Amino acid sequence: MTAPPEDEPVVHLLWINAGLSCDGDSVALTAATQPSIEEILLGGLPGLPRLDMHWPFLASEGGPDGGPDSFIEWFHRADRGELDPFMLVVEGSIPDESIKDEGYWCSFGNDPETGEPITTGEWLDRLAPKATVIIAAGTCSAYGGIHAMAGNPTGAMGVPDYLGWDWTSKAGLPIVCVPGCPVQPDNLSETILYLLYQVTGQTPAIPLDDNLRPAWLFGETVHEGCDRAGYYEQGQFTTEYGSPRCLVKVGCWGPVVKCNVPKRGWINGIGGCPNVGGICIACTMPGFPDRFMPFMDEPAGAKVSTLASGLYGDLIRTLRGITQRAVDSEPEWRRRRRATH
Ligand code: SF4
Ligand code: SF4
Ligand code: SF4
Numbered sequence: 001m002t003a004p005p006e007d008e009p010v011v012h013l014l015w016i017n018a019g020l021s022c023d024g025d026s027v028a029l030t031a032a033t034q035p036s037i038e039e040i041l042l043g044g045l046p047g048l049p050r051l052d053m054h055w056p057f058l059a060s061e062g063g064p065d066g067g068p069d070s071f072i073e074w075f076h077r078a079d080r081g082e083l084d085p086f087m088l089v090v091e092g093s094i095p096d097e098s099i100k101d102e103g104y105w106c107s108f109g110n111d112p113e114t115g116e117p118i119t120t121g122e123w124l125d126r127l128a129p130k131a132t133v134i135i136a137a138g139t140c141s142a143y144g145g146i147h148a149m150a151g152n153p154t155g156a157m158g159v160p161d162y163l164g165w166d167w168t169s170k171a172g173l174p175i176v177c178v179p180g181c182p183v184q185p186d187n188l189s190e191t192i193l194y195l196l197y198q199v200t201g202q203t204p205a206i207p208l209d210d211n212l213r214p215a216w217l218f219g220e221t222v223h224e225g226c227d228r229a230g231y232y233e234q235g236q237f238t239t240e241y242g243s244p245r246c247l248v249k250v251g252c253w254g255p256v257v258k259c260n261v262p263k264r265g266w267i268n269g270i271g272g273c274p275n276v277g278g279i280c281i282a283c284t285m286p287g288f289p290d291r292f293m294p295f296m297d298e299p300a301g302a303k304v305s306t307l308a309s310g311l312y313g314d315l316i317r318t319l320r321g322i323t324q325r326a327v328d329s330e331p332e333w334r335r336r337r338r339a340t341h
Contacts, residue, residue, distance in 0.1 A: 011196060011199060016120060017056050019094050019095075020105070025188065085199055092141055136160070136179075139179040139181045139183075142211075143161075177211065217260055218258045222253075227262065248299070252299075279295070
């Protein structure tokens with residue numbers, strides 16, 4: 001791979017992983033293969049602009065916090081308007097700093113003048129007006145996720161809840177949410193790739209659904225891409241793990257969840273929750289996790305559909321059995337025939 005020429009314009013990517021976050025989406029991105037992050041960074045795909053990525057996960061810059069050689073200085077430069085264009089990736093949910101008595105919920109580097117921590121929310125306030133596009137990576141950043149469960153003390157929320165669902169960047173782009181807990185690696189790398197092409201004028205506007213997800217990645221349900229869907233259709237459900245049958249009775253939410261993981265796999269096309277025996281817990285959905293708990297119980301709405309599928313499936317399997325026996329044998333005439341004369 002050859003990086004684009006030095007004189008081509010640079011797009012900066014600033015990554016804040018200091019929301020309420022476990023860094024799972026950063027880890028996930030290292031596993032992307034279509035495209036890989038190496039291909040994006042080294043310009044291994046046609047038409048890519050030079051990308052300068054400021055990602056805590058792999059950054060090598062040292063230097064004292066706030067000094068000219070420090071990693072965090074890139075963020076101060078963006079804040080001073082010295083980086084343009086830049087894409088802002090946010091990982092983790094944003095706590096509500098106004099609802100605590102003292103201290104702070106989460107921060108990212110220090111203010112060089114005061115030495116005080118800069119909260120994650122303040123970074124969003126500073127950088128959002130200057131960013132060309134904001135990507136919410138992972139469900140926490142998109143919709144609040146696990147940290148925003150009912151009863152949490154932090155008031156955690158996703159980036160669209162923090163900035164407003166109709167927020168648009170100075171370039172007119174809405175927030176782009178790539179949910180998943182963690183995000184499916186290629187979904188994120190492909191979205192970054194799309195937006196790099198878009199900010200350099202090479203693609204039309206990214207198509208998003210009502211929850212700001214890339215429409216082509218989240219347009220179908222888990223169930224529609226699941227390896228086990230044939231068992232569901234035939235009314236064959238398992239009530240224990242270790243079976244190849246449909247997992248809906250042990251808690252799979254796949255029929256109503258928008259996610260392409262069973263089709264795309266997890267790494268290099270391999271894996272994909274129900275395909276490999278794990279129930280779908282709906283981690284890409286705005287209501288995750290509260291609306292889908294307790295996780296190991298059969299979804300309430302599944303009782304009627306599995307009853308209908310069970311009745312229909314019994315009949316279909318019987319009829320299919322008859323057809324299968326007929327087609328699972330050679331035609332009569334493919335035998336040595338005894339001479340008749
Ligand atoms: Fe971690 Fe999941 Fe939140 Fe990503 S969405 S930061 S993987 S808890
Ligand atoms: Fe649908 Fe889940 Fe059953 Fe797969 S395991 S067929 S996604 S209900
Ligand atoms: Fe999350 Fe379900 Fe997709 Fe797995 S299949 S990644 S649990 S939404």
